[in-house]
Amino acid sequence: MTEDLLKPYVIGLDLGGTNSVFGIVDSRGEIKATTAIKTQGYGNNVQAYVDAAVEALQIIIDQVGGISKIKAMGIGAPNGNYYNGTIEFAPNLEWGRDGVVPLAKLFSDKLGIPVALTNDANAAAIGEMTYGVARGMKNFIVITLGTGVGSGIVVNGQLVYGCDGFAGELGHVIVKENGRDCGCGRKGCLETYCSATGVARSAREFLANSDEPSLLRELDPEKITSYDVSMAAAKGDKIALDIYEFTGRLLGESCANFAAFSSPEAFIFFGGLTKAGALIMDPIKKAYDENVLNIFKGKAKFLVSALEGSSAAVLGASAVGWDIQK
Amino acid sequence: MTEDLLKPYVIGLDLGGTNSVFGIVDSRGEIKATTAIKTQGYGNNVQAYVDAAVEALQIIIDQVGGISKIKAMGIGAPNGNYYNGTIEFAPNLEWGRDGVVPLAKLFSDKLGIPVALTNDANAAAIGEMTYGVARGMKNFIVITLGTGVGSGIVVNGQLVYGCDGFAGELGHVIVKENGRDCGCGRKGCLETYCSATGVARSAREFLANSDEPSLLRELDPEKITSYDVSMAAAKGDKIALDIYEFTGRLLGESCANFAAFSSPEAFIFFGGLTKAGALIMDPIKKAYDENVLNIFKGKAKFLVSALEGSSAAVLGASAVGWDIQK
Known part of the structure; x- marks a missing residue:
């Protein structure tokens, strides 16, 4: 046994637009120590961000016995490029907005351990394969339903990164010809319908296009959130239930097309919208069964992430x- | 060097609905000997088909120095399942229509060499990677434009077979909501528009929906083929050119969605429709550029197979x- 195999921990960093959350994690997915810093406040000085991060990290590294116990670090970050260990043109990061930031190298130089970086949805997929419901699976797709819609695709037991490190952008598959305007500059992306913000847009549309009474009419339409929709649906509100039906159907139809690509063993959903449970999962499964090619029928499982909760992203990153040790 | 590496040839079998074409191929993709038999005429007796095939094969095997020179056999066949070496419910094969036929095992038992089998589009993709324009590529998608539309997807240098051996059915991605009826029982599949038969359907639609003069009006609408459309387009016929524009645009828009999945280095087109050259390739590229997510723009090449011609399918199969030796 080499010395390396005796190192029992990795560091995971969930790098979000607001907070950077660090965890030291063992091989079974137990978080041994955790800390956090603000992601912003360093202007465009990424080195200052890394210095502040390592200063905070050092305290929890010491708690677990020092850096000699740590095998590697994994980072899940917006616009993360796995091949290069870079963050590229990430609109929500003040130090990552205008170019290509070699974040993996900056951390690796400072800590003296290997560091790998990928986008948050890919991290979620690796997290599911390592600690979650995808253990033992070789072909599956994780779809993250958050502010946007992200995805991490695993084929033959490997993450699909494509020729440039950016594969797996299923939130930007166009699902409606001339559909809703998307932040990416195009129209009709899956994300414009099936993200949390997409659900809120659906609520405004559904309310405007019908006279059906609804609890949602008591709210300022411009301020309705997907959480409001879920609360109304839980009370049996017809329009809120219709919105989940609509959202789930679109996801199910989209998954039927994704099956034609990689015929996964499972679709795994991750993120806030999955809290609606059967309200969203039932229409997904129904629309999938109605739309998928015959040869794929009944083969794919529809699962909700087992890593839900605040530690999920840290586990995925770890x-x-x-x-990277494989 | 093991004895195995001294065996310089493989057998390729392009198994079509009408003909079964065999080639003995060296490692540079040169066909050393070739033969063929009819695929049908054996009723549901697949063993009789295999016996007839091996009888014909034996002659060319002897020509190259006997079975000891042959390393393995590869088969490209409709509804081929790579994992199991089976042909499953292939509607166009009288001995493969009603169940699961272990064709790889039947040939392997008879010839005493390893035999692998996959569907024809996957064979084309492996052929491009081994002998064709995809040599050295790790991420690409082959789209076959024949009677139907097939695809072979390569990710991380490996064919994507999915959980069941049937991944890569991009001809059955739904590209138009409530679109044309497809043989698969659903509506709006890519294949209903962009196959040779799809192009003929477009011709009938375009002629019915316009008063534009066209050379195609001289033909019986029910008998128009994609070849007629290509002949008319070559003469500058407006409706024929519009059909290519329409077909190419749909392919380009579809490829833009496929890029979000696996971000390939290249899309490689294979089959009869590619003979139209720029008439089909230009609208594909234009629609792709207009529709693909910004981060993928300008990255993928659009290529036509270098294996075109009657030997392409045999080379792919070989x-x-x-x-299987890897």
């Missing part, structure tokens, strides 16, 4: 750290 | 034979 799994990227284990992964 | 490449599957090399592949």
Whole structure:
């Protein structure tokens, strides 16, 4: 057994637009220590961000016995490029907005351990494969339903990164010809319908296009959130239930097309919208069965992430750290 | 060097609904000997088909120095399942229509060499990677434009077979909501528009929906083929050119969605429709550029197979034979 195999931990960093959350994680997915810093406040000085991060990290590294116990670090970050260890033109990061930031190298130089970086949805997929419901699976797709819609695709047991490190952008598959305007500059992307913000847009549309009474009419339409829709649906509100039906159907129809690509063993959903449970999962499964090619019928499982909760993203990121050792 | 590496040939079998074409191929993709038999005429007796095939094969095997020179056999066949070496419910094969036929095992038992089998579009993709324009590529998509539309997807240098061996059915991605009826029982599949038969359907639609003069009006609408459309387009016929524009645009828009999945280095087109050259390739590229997500723009090449011609399918199948040795 080499010395390396005796190192029992990896560091996971869930790098979000607001907070950067760090965890030191063992091979079974137990978080041994955790800390956080603000992601912003360093202007465009990424080195200052890394210095502040490592200062905070050092405290929890010492708690677990020092850097000699740490095998690697994994980072899940917006616009993360796995091949280059870079964050590229990330609109929500003040130090990552205008170019290509070699974040993996900056952390690796400072800590003296290997560091890998990928986007948040890919980290979620590796997390599911390492600690979650995808253990033992070789072909599956994770779809993250958050502010946007992201995805991490695994084929033959490997993350699909494509020729440039950016594969797996299923939130930007166009599902409606001349559909809703998307932040990416195009129209009709899956994300414009099936993200949390998409659900809120649906609510405004559904309310405007019908006279049906609804609890949602008591709210300022411009301020309705997907959480409001879920609360109304839980009370049996017809329009809120119709919105989930609509959202789930679109997801199910989209998954039927994704099956023609990689015929996955499972679709795994991750993020806030999955809290609606059967309200969203039932129409997904129904629309999938109605739309998928015959040869794929009944083969794919529809699962909700087992890593839900605030630690999920850290676990996913840490799994990227284990992964670079393979 | 093991004895195995001294065996310089593989057998390729292009198994079509009408003919079964065999080639003995060296590692550079040169066909050393070739033969063929009819695929039908054996009723549901697949063993009789295999016996007839091996009888014909034996002659060309002897020509190259006997079975000891042959490393393996690869088969490209409709509804071929790579994982199991089976042909499953293939509607156009009288001995393969009603169940699961273990064709790889039947040939392997009879010839005493390893035999692998996959569907024809996957064989084309392995052929491009082994002998064709995809040599050295790790991420690409082959789209076959024949009677139907097939696809072979390569990710991380490996064919995407999915959980069941049937991944890569991009001809059955739904591209138009409530679109044309497809043989698969659903509506709006890519294949209903962009196959040779799809192009003929477009011709009938375009002629019915316009008063534009056209050379195609001289033909019986029910008998128009994609070849007629290509002949008319070559003469500058407006409706024929519009049909290519329409077909190419749909392919380009579809490829833009496929890029979000696996971000390939190249899309490689294979089959009869590619003979139209720029008439089909230009609208594909234009629609792709207009529709693909910004981060993918300008990255993918659009190529036409270098394996065109009657030997392409045999070469593709033979490449599957090399592949099982890895």
